[in-house]
Each structure stands twice: as C-alpha cells, then as structure tokens.
Amino acid sequence: MKSTSVQTVYAFFIMLHLVSTAGAAEQPYQHADEQIGTVRQVYDGKLYPDIQVNTFRNIDRLFPTRTVARGDSVSAIPVSDQPLQDFSYVVDGQTYDLYDVLAMNRVSGMLIIKDGEILFEKYLLGNDEHTRWMSMSVVKSITATLIGAAIHDGFISDIDDPIVDYLPRFEGTAYDGVTVRNLLQMSSGVDWNETYTDPTSDRRRMLEAQISQQPGAVLDLMASLPRAGEPGTIWNYSTGETQLAGALVQAATGMPVADYLSQKIWAKAGMEADANWWLQSEDGLEVGGSGLSATLRDYARFGLFLLNDGVINGERVLPEGWVEAASTRKVVGGETVPYGYMLWPLHGRSYAAEGIFGQYVFVDPDKDLVVAIWSAQPKPLNRAGLNEYVFLRALSDYFE
Template sequence: MASRSFRPDCSSPSRPSRSQPPRSATDYRHANEPVGSVEQIYGGQLVPDLAVSTFRNIDRLFPSRVIAAGGGPRPLPPISQNLEGWVATVNGEPYDLYDYLALINVTGLLVLHRGNVLYETYQRGNAPDTRWMSMSVAKSVCSTLAGMAIRDGLIPEGLGARVVDYVPLLRGSAYDGVSLRDLLMMASGVAWNETYTDPESDRRSLLRAQVAQAPGGAMAVMAALPRAAEPGRVHNYSTGETQILAELVHAAVNRPLADYLSEKLWQPYGMESDATWWLESAGGIEVGGSGIGATLRDYARFGQFMLEGGKVDGEPLLPDGWMAEATRPTTLADGETVDYGFMWWTAWTPPSRKDRAYAARGIHGQLVYINPAHDIVIAQNAAAPKPKGRIVIDPMVFFDALVAHLDRQPGAASSG
C-alpha cells in the first residue's frame, strides 16, 4: 500500500483557457488510458481496471468546462498520528484499514484533522495530481453555489424563489409552484425514478438526453414528468432536480457555473488544481448532478471550507443560517424528518448523528465527510463495482471507528 503525505507544488504554472482542457493530452499522465462509456458507468458494467481509468478521465466522455484554480494552493500540512487499531466491527467481524481500502476499491483516501493531513493514500496508480469523478458529490457543490448566489443578492427571493421564474422551460409543467427550498430538499412532489441500472428509469432518460448533447434536452425530460404530491410534502431523491438547480443558478448569476465556482471558491480558497465539469451540451450549462473531475486534495479542501462555516479568510460566502439548515435533517410540510439537507446527506449512524456530521456522497463510493464536533474531514475516491449495493463496509461506520480510535488518544480528536 502506497501511503505517505504529499506536499503541494507551490509553483504557479500558466492556466489554460476555460474553454480548453486543463492540461494537454501529453501533460496529464492518465490521458492516454482507455475509457468506457457513461452507460457502462451507470449500468455497473465496467471491469475494475477500466472503471479506474474511466473515472480519472471523465472529461473525455462529454464536453467539459474548466474550473480554474489560482496560483497558490492552500497548504495541507501533514501531522503524525498512530492509526494502528483503527478497526470497525460490522456484523461481528473486524475490518481494519487494509480491508476497507481493498473491499471498496478505494483509489484515494485523505483524512484532515484541524486542517492537517492525518492520513493520505493513493491506490490503483492514482496520485495527488489525479482528477477523479465526483458522481453526486457535485450535487452538494451545486447547492452550495445556490447559497452563494443568494448571499450575492442574485436570487433576491432567497429560498422562496419560484423555480419557473428562473427556468422558463418548465412553465406549465409539474414544477409550477415549486420553490428553491423544495428543490434543494428534493421535495418538489414531482414523480421520479432514480434507479441507475434500470434503462427505463427517469435517471437513464436524463442520461440519454445528456448523451444526445441537445441544448434543452434535460429540461424537456423534466418538463414531461407528472406530479405525485404537493410541493414540500414528500422527499424523493432526484438527479434531475439538480439539473434544474444548475439551470436556476446559471440564470441567476448569468455566467457558467464553472466560472462562478472558480471565482467564488476555487481560486480564493486556494484549490491546488484545475478541475473540469461536464456540460449538458457543447458550450452549454454544467451537469448539476455529476461530472466534476477534481483531485482528492481539492475535494478535501471543499470539505474543509464547509467545516469552517463556508468562509474564505473569515468572510462568509453563504447566507446567515445557511450552514445550519443545509447540513441538518429537513422537516417536510407534514412534520416528517428526512436525513437529507440541501443536497447534503446528514449522518445515518448514531455516533455521526451525535456529532452532527454530514456528507456529500456519490455512487461507486465517492464521499466528502465532515464531522464538525471532531474537526475532521475525510475525502474518498473509489471504484466500487456497482453504482450502489456492493459496498461491504458502510463508510460512515468506518469513519465513526476512526473518531472512536482518536478519542482513545487524549486530545487528538476533540475540537477543543
């Protein structure tokens, strides 16, 4: 197992145009590797090596826009800590770190404690410069951009903004009467089937629209959906609604989401590397629910930004109260509580619930886990064999075991 701390290259190479790939094919060392198709990704039909090479070359699957980094990365200094004894018990069986990395096909795992690198490893030929598929971690990025747009006064109605006022292609559809808050909670009341491996599901219909690369194709899929409940009353996980959110935020900020993300966060917070983001069509709007390709360290920095309250150099980028609402279980109109915030998953294990932890989570094992009570951020890249249902060890259970292990070493995990 290759496991060591890496120090970022603090040089300032010239940055590419946002309309071009972040590195030339000869510079990005993974660029000539074989890639599968997006249908194989969502169908769970990639052999392990092809899955790995595909997930680190996703900008070759669709037109993509660059999220430009700045010149000086935020340091992630290493600290020394004994992690022997980090073991999770699942169904009476102990699993240590080596089990976890192998069984989930983890390709990168980075643990930050108080902003310092407690543990960092890369597998399957990945390294700090490897860009990796976000899967639905992009949803949490997209929702955070919505919060920034509200803070900037670009969505003056705030969470009460009506979706169709910003996305006119949905006027007259089941999205009439749906608010931005409903959308962020995925409680629009519009029918949706998210089954990734079912070619007839709504999720695969949306994917076919993306493959077709026709402007407006995704909104045509969403506009045709029927109503199943009143807005705000039923939570139903829908990748399509993140594409609506991308359209809404794009209309509000009047610029590409990749550029807005670069200007608001990627550069001022000190992300180390350029990232890429899929487009619905060539030159069009970013895919709100997936398609960011970024380095493990920059995913961890995004988690650290959230841990620090959504601030850059002490200046808040998000509205007052946003962090508390976005990262806590939401309450539907009938009083039901759902373990989901504003496109963030709230903790689903008792120890993490106690710590008010939350996570950005994507299929095939992608995670950014944030535990405010213990000042811990964990970023994980993986190539699990199926979109869902093949992860032997629940990552949050394993992360809880890490917190418990650190708690046994006085002063190591508490935020003080």
Template sequence: MRVWTSFAAACALAVGAGSIAVAKESAPAVKAIQQMSPAEMERVRTAGAQILFWSDAQRSANFRAMEAQFPGTTAKAGTPRALHKGAALPVSDAEIEAFMTAQNVAGLMVIQDGKVRLERYGLGLGAQDRWTSFSVAKSFTSTLVGAAVKDGLITSVDDPVTKYVPELKGSGYDGVSVKQILTMTSGVKWNEDYTDPNSDVVKMLSVAVKPGEDPNSAYMKTLPREAEPGTKWVYKTGETNLIGVIVQRATGKTLTEYAEEKIVKPAGFEGDLFWMVDSAGQNVGGCCLSIRLADYARMG
C-alpha cells in the same frame, strides 16, 4: 451519540457509481462554451446510459479521465491552501489496504483539525490525478446557490422555480420553490434507479432538443406530480441539474466560472476543476465534476 470537540473530515473515492438580476419571463440564452462535434453531442446525450452501466474495469480507467470521454469546462486553481501533516491514525497499513481493496477505493484522506492524518491511493491513482465526483457535485452546486443569494443574483430560495426556468410553467413544477428543489421535496414523481435503463436518472439528458435548448427542463416538465410540494422527499439528480440551470441563468456564468470565483480559489484548490456539460453546453449541476482527492478534502 458522542460529541467531538474537534472538526474531522474524511474523503473517499471509489469505483462504484454514485457514490441578477431576476430571470426574465422567457428562457435566457444559454452561454455557448464550445462547438461540439456530432460525436460529442451523442456522448453527452447518452452519458447516463454509458457511465452508469460501465464495468468496474471501465470505471477504473475512465473515472480518472472524464475530460477524455466527455466535453466540459474547467475552473483554474489559484494559490493552494496548505494541508499540513498530522499524527498518523492508529490504524495499521494492512487494515487500510484491506479496506481499500474490499471497497475498490481509489483515494482515501482523513483530515482532523486542519491536518492530514491519513492519505492513501489505490487503483493506480496518484495525488496529482483527478477523479469524478458523481453526486458530491451536488454540494458544489448548492454552495453556489448560497453564493448567488449572497450576491443578490438569486433573490430568495423561496422564489418559484418557474421564475428562473419559465419553460416549466404548466408542468408539475408550478408552485414549487427553489428551496423545494434544493431539498428534493417538489412532489414531482421520479425514479433514481441506477440499474434500470428506463429510469429517469438514465433518460433525463437523452431527450432530443433544439440547439441551445435546455435538456433538463425539456425532460423534467414531462414528469407528473405525485405529492404536494414540500410534503415528500425523493432523491432526484434531475432537480439538482435544475439548480445548476438556475445558477447559470442567474449569474450569467457557467458553473465552472462561478465555482472558480466562489469555491476553487477561496478554498485554495491545488488542481483545476473539470465539470462535464450537457447538450446545451451547461455544466451538469447534479454530477460529473472531477478534482484531486486533496481538493475534495479542502471543499469538506
């Protein structure tokens, strides 16, 4: 393995999918963000089935404008952090274009030592446009956990998840810690098959819930345990959704409000951040934020 003495970060956007106070013993009220119409509620409830099974043409058209498709909240940009130009990478334009075409890449940026060495756009995307994150959002949500711990709003990642999401008591999440949710080692059974319309990742937000009820815990509490907590890793978008619920309950803020304070403005984003919400009006922790290519690079 070669050890690099300088920091390098690369960010690519493609058409393929997927690339406090202490909580009380009753479920805290979810902060209302807006009144959704029945049509918006239905789009939110069926978002997984819609987005995961879009054609490439639909993805190319919609991934740049998710706010036109689904309700959500916005974190406002502040003073931009400058990204200065560096020496161009020793790669020909033809090679870069061939790669982007083959991979359906909408944006590609490489930063080394704080300087931009490569920046290219495709599929009609521009530098001022946003593109959806899919699971890159998980890194934003887990970063906000760290901020909430530092702020003393989450006591410890060793706390049981039921301390913050008491609706999960009596389910497979009994005895599971916040850390085990963060590392996806809860031992709870899960299917993340994006091609299967009956998989958990497709169905997780589609459950019918009462107004204001958390659809994440409503679905997750129905899942059986298949291993002891901490002994088996399985990739689970639903568990990062639960992390988003924990952060929002612990801070009393939407993820966009807390991200604006802890990520967007400190990192010097040049554009606003849009984040989709679920049927309870909570930002979806496991996916679905949209920012500019350069702001993904700033986060990196």
C-alpha cells in the same frame, strides 16, 4: 435577482485569471492515453475493473466539459507529525482496520484531515495526487452550495422564491409552484424514478438526453414530468432536480456554473488544480448532479470550506448558518427525512456529500474532521464491502 454589474465583475475576474496564468507550463495529464469505457457501461456496472478505473479518472473524455479554474495560490494542508496509526473498529464481533476498508471497498484514494492536518493520505489503483477522479453525486452538494452563495450575493432574493422567477420556461409545468427550498430538499412533488440500472427510468432517460448533446434536451425532459404531489409534501431523491439547480445558478448569476464555482470557491479556497465539469451540450449548461472531476486534495478542501462554515480567509461566501441548515435532517410531509440541502446528515452533527461507486466528502464539525474518499466499487449501488457509514462513525469515535 441578477445585479446589473455582474457581467463587469465577471469579465474582470476572468481577465485577472488569464493574466495570472499566462505563460504557465501546462503539464500533460498522466492518464490521458488510457483505454476507457462508455458512460452507459458506467451506469450499467458493466466495466471490467481495470477499464473502470481508467474511465473514472478520465470522465472528461465522455462529454464536453468546462474548466473550473484554480486561483493564483494554493492553500497548503500541513502533514501531521502524528499520522493515523492502529485504527480499527468492531462490527458483529469482527475487527476491521484501515487495510480492510481500503481493500474491501476498492478504495482508490483516501485523505483524512484532523484539526487542519493530514493524518492519512493514500492513493491506490494507479492514482496519485495529480489524478482527477469523478465526483458522481458529490457534485450535487457543490451545486446546492452555489445556490447558497448566490443567495448571499443577492442574485437569488430568498430561499422561498418560486424557481419560475428565475427559470420562466418552467411556468405551466409540474415545477410551477416549486420553491428554491423545495428544489434543495428534493421535495418538489414532481414524479421521478432514480433507478440507475433500469433503462426505462427517468434517470436513464436523462442520461440519454445528455448523450444526445442537444441543447436544452435535459431541461425539456424535466419540463415534461408529471406531478406526484404538492411541493413540500413528498421527498424523492432525484438527480433531475440538480439539473434545475444548476440552471437556477446560471440564470440567477448570469454566468456559467463552473465559472461561478471558480470565482466563489475554487480560486479563493486555494485549490491546487483546475477541475472540469460535464456539459449537457457543447458550450452548454453544466450537469448539476454529476460529472465534476477533481483531485482528492481539492475535494478535501471543499470539505474544509464547509467545515469553516463557508468562510474563506475571513470572507463569508455562504449565508451565516447555511451549512448547518444544509446538513441537518428536514421534515417533509410530516416526516423527518435523512437529507438536508443535497447533503446527507449522519451521526451527531456530521454529514457527507456522497456519490455512487463509493465517493465521499465527509465532515464532522465536532471532531474537526474531514475525509475525502474515492472508490471504484463494481456497481452503482449496494456493492460496498464494508458499510461506509459505520466506518466513518468509527473514525469519528476514534478521536475522543
């Protein structure tokens, strides 16, 4: 439950940030004047390639946002004196190399970090190291990670607490009886249709509620959903669940989700730039499942944070064992599902945060490897030229 001193601590943190950044020169965003499309066109996959790229690096112009503030210092990532060279892999008798992956998957940025050093960093399609790019569902993993931080801080008592203990507005709805664990695993049992391109789907209904910018509209939609099964018996991927996850973080901590992210991770981990995060309404709740916009190196730093088991400079931010639990497959309704706590387990102990159109933060603890990828694939799903999982597995295997 919320500590009685949280508001005092939060106010002190914000005061320190304001003092430390006072007088700092604010550089204009180099992409700010580019022509962009609409959010409906994004989800419909109806943007021409040039406008799509402009839109993906300017998503803060689609909705109101809240800043995720960086801290006073930047955590440097050294560049290896032995950069990645001559990487290739074979699929069905065909050999592919890094050039193929970048070109065929319309990658707009890729950063590969091995043993804490940059082996490869490449920006394409007009991006550079200062560009901010959309996360899409990569931010689901960040929202879930903040729940872990809130448990470690004591704001959430236990992962098996009913969510209505923190969100009483959902008493009497299909979410009554759903636990924090169910929410993290997307096993609430609440009915949901995730089809991005179907204008009648729940996912598109949620988008329209977001477009309305009416306070509480998204959560009202979630409260209206019917039950498909008992909590913990059905796994169903639902962006809607992440809206409740964000609301849970805000309710438990007593502060905006973006500010909690800044306090617990963004500032402490030495991110080099402020990020921004979509809001469900002006000055309202963050969109828990999409809409974070950040630099490529800062996405990679989030991967390094996970790789280090949620510890920053010796300070534990996440409960011990949280990352392992979050990144391993779960049994739901008697069946093993390829999902953890809003992370996707892959080969070995590796896992990834993933977003449509080809966004990835990949972590392989066995190889001390982190890969951050931006892409601008033409449609929300099923348009990757090369299978990203096969590429990432081949990259892991390359480092024996």
